[in-house]
Amino acid sequence: MFTIFVSNKRLIYMPRQKRLRRIVNPPHYTGFHPVGVEGDALPVLIPFEEYEAIRLSDYELLGQAQASVVMGVSRPTFTRIYESARRKVALAFVLGRPIVFEGGKVYFDSEWHKCNGCGCWFNHPQKSEPVASCPLCGSSHVEVCDVIPSDVDLAASVKELCVCSKCGFQKPHRHGQPCKNETCPMCGSPMRRKN
Amino acid sequence: MKVAITSSGNSLDSTLDKRFGRCSFFVIYNLESKGFEVIPNPARDSQEGAGPAAVQLVASKGVSKIVSGEFGIKIKPLLDSLQMQLIVLKEADKTIQDIIEMLNHKEV
Numbered sequence: 213m214f215t216i217f218v219s220n221k222r223l224i225y226m227p228r229q230k231r232l233r234r235i236v237n238p239p240h241y242t243g244f245h246p247v248g249v250e251g252d253a254l255p256v257l258i259p260f261e262e263y264e265a266i267r268l269s270d271y272e273l274l275g276q277a278q279a280s281v282v283m284g285v286s287r288p289t290f291t292r293i294y295e296s297a298r299r300k301v302a303l304a305f306v307l308g309r310p311i312v313f314e315g316g317k318v319y320f321d322s323e324w325h326k327c328n329g330c331g332c333w334f335n336h337p338q339k340s341e342p343v344a345s346c347p348l349c350g351s352s353h354v355e356v357c358d359v360i361p362s363d364v365d366l367a368a369s370v371k372e373l374c375v376c377s378k379c380g381f382q383k384p385h386r387h388g389q390p391c392k393n394e395t396c397p398m399c400g401s402p403m404r405r406k407n
Numbered sequence: 408m409k410v411a412i413t414s415s416g417n418s419l420d421s422t423l424d425k426r427f428g429r430c431s432f433f434v435i436y437n438l439e440s441k442g443f444e445v446i447p448n449p450a451r452d453s454q455e456g457a458g459p460a461a462v463q464l465v466a467s468k469g470v471s472k473i474v475s476g477e478f479g480i481k482i483k484p485l486l487d488s489l490q491m492q493l494i495v496l497k498e499a500d501k502t503i504q505d506i507i508e509m510l511n512h513k514e515v
Binding site: 320 | 472474480483484486487488489490491492493494495496497498506509510512
């Protein structure tokens with residue numbers, strides 16, 4: 213982040229816009245209330261991305277790197293969200309305050325699956341039922357996938373590309389995954405950011 | 408059950424249109440009656456809000472699944488809340504006929 217001294221107040225006063233966090237399974241209830249506490253204590257507001265961070269890390273037991281891919285943010289961002297969530301829960305526990313889930317820079321999505329039969333991606337809005345087969349070709353070779361098809365498009369459409377240093381192969385850059393950690397699927401060499 | 412397929416033309420030999428909001432036509436295929444209808448997309452040339460307008464159109468036809476090449480970020484949560492299933496097919500040259508055959512094959 214660099215600062216240019218121009219009379220553009222936006223640059224100096226407003227923080228950077230947050231990337232929308234992807235919420236796959238929001239809570240089905242509004243919050244928690246401590247038992248045995250009288251009166252109306254001020255609730256602790258937990259945004260949906262923090263709930264999702266706890267769900268992915270502490271319930272689904274994903275690693276933070278994997279969870280950040282599911283949420284569609286970078287690994288450090290996920291860690292910050294998760295840390296904030298844990299501290300709020302600790303605060304609510306210790307001070308006996310109710311928890312309310314509300315707000316957050318999020319968009320709601322369902323889990324994406326990929327079909328190995330026909331190569332299509334599909335989502336699954338009926339979250340209560342398990343996924344058995346592909347809705348297009350009926351094949352049962354389906355698997356949950358982390359890469360959301362639109363992320364691949366968006367990066368390619370703004371021409372964010374990883375390029376192989378050896379053979380020149382290019383692929384769309386995945387946000388939050390540094391190009392230098394990617395290997396070229398053609399020749400196996402390390403890749404770098406194209407610019 | 409009805410399926411909407413984005414199409415680049417108004418016949419069964421047309422190829423799948425890669426975009427949902429700005430596609431040329433929608434083919435609404437009825438899995439039970441095996442019938443289909445083709446409707447042009449009025450939101451195709453609108454400057455903004457093509458996606459949500461297209462969602463309204465297919466929702467009014469009672470569709471429960473949509474097949475297309477890509478969906479914009481404004482409509483994925485909308486379709487999720489309407490409980491419509493999205494199917495993304497990245498292969499460029501599947502015809503509507505191919506897709507209908509795949510859907511029929513599945514029922515058998």
